[in-house]
Amino acid sequence: xxxxxxxxxxxxxxxxxxxxxxxxxxxxxxxxxxxxxxxxxxxxxxxxxxxxxxxxxxxxxxxxxxxxxxxxxxxxxxxxxxxxxxxxxxxxxxxxxxxxxxxxxxxxxxxxxxxxxxxxxxxxxxxxxxxxxxxxxxxxxxxxxxxxxxxxxxxxxxxxxxxxxxxxxxxxxxxxxxxxxxxxxxxxxxxxxxxxx
Numbered sequence: 215x216x217x218x219x220x221x222x223x224x225x226x227x228x229x230x231x232x233x234x235x236x237x238x239x240x241x242x243x244x245x246x247x248x249x250x251x252x253x254x255x256x257x258x259x260x261x262x263x264x265x266x267x268x269x270x271x272x273x274x275x276x277x278x279x280x281x282x283x284x285x286x287x288x289x290x291x292x293x294x295x296x297x298x299x300x301x302x303x304x305x306x307x308x309x310x311x312x313x314x315x316x317x318x319x320x321x322x323x324x325x326x327x328x329x330x331x332x333x334x335x336x337x338x339x340x341x342x343x344x345x346x347x348x349x350x351x352x353x354x355x356x357x358x359x360x361x362x363x364x365x366x367x368x369x370x371x372x373x374x375x376x377x378x379x380x381x382x383x384x385x386x387x388x389x390x391x392x393x394x395x396x397x398x399x400x401x402x403x404x405x406x407x408x409x410x411x
Contacts, residue, residue, distance in 0.1 A: 242269070243405035244276060244370065250397030254378030256354075257405070258337050258370040265326040268339050268348065268369040273404055275300060275318055275350055281402035287313035290391035291384045293359065296340055297399060298351035305398045317349030325367055332362040335379075337370035354379050 242260040262269040275281055281298065283305040288296040301316025302308050325345040332338060332355055340351035348367060356379070372379060385391035403409050 240406035241404065243373075244272060245401075245403050245405050245409075246281075246375075246399050247401045247409075248378055248382065248397055249400040250395075251383045252378060252381040252397045254375055254381070256375035256378050257373050258354075259373045260370045261330075261368065264328045264330060265339075265367050265369040267323050268326055268367050271318075271320065271323060271350070272352070272369060274320070276402045276404055277407060279401075279410060280318060280350070281399050283307070283398055283400060284402075285310060285313055285393070285396040285398040286382050287393060287396060288353075288391040289382055289385045289393050289396070290356075290387060292357055293391075294353040294355050295379060295382045296351060296353040296391070298340065300350045310396070314351070317351065320349065322346060323348045323367075326369075327364050327366075328368055329364075330368045332359045332366070332368070334358055335372035335376055336368055337372065338362065339367040339369055341366065356380065 242262060244258040244260055246256040246258065248254055248256060260269045260272065280300045284297055284300055284303045285305055286295050286297045287299060287303050297303065299313045299316045300318050303313035334355055334357050336355045338353055339348040340353055341348040354372060383393055383397045385393035401409055
């Protein structure tokens with residue numbers, strides 16, 4: 215009897231620890247609901263150990279709903295899908311021909327380059343020519359791109375829904391991947407917080 219109670223207590227403790235671990239893990243999972251010609255959900259494991267300031271920014275913008283209805287304005291087949299222009303890339307809110315030129319009202323971030331390679335499913339922060347110019351835009355890799363290694367901040371990697379990413383509407387390669395009637399992020403949130411609607 216005593217052994218059975220001990221086993222039950224241990225099982226409960228292990229179950230509680232696993233639940234707590236899952237909750238902690240969910241604090242670093244970004245959920246992206248994609249809509250348009252492509253529909254589905256993508257989960258991104260955030261990597262605060264590599265890029266704490268970038269992860270903090272992404273969570274802040276997602277929690278404020280700023281990524282909701284933002285389009286994938288630049289999508290190059292075999293390379294990457296770029297989104298996150300919360301100023302000019304909001305569907306129905308502005309002239310989408312300007313998408314890719316804006317950011318948030320927050321200051322730009324200092325680069326947090328790491329040794330993590332740009333491979334399929336890696337999520338990195340877009341920026342202008344200056345290394346410390348990342349703000350809100352990011353991109354998801356369709357394929358490996360070693361030429362980006364050490365030049366753009368990696369802040370996450372897709373853990374679920376890469377098949378959805380692969381189906382994002384592609385842009386015109388001759389126009390730098392510019393997309394007409396682009397797919398968009400209908401809602402973006404941190405998994406531990408959950409959707410707003």
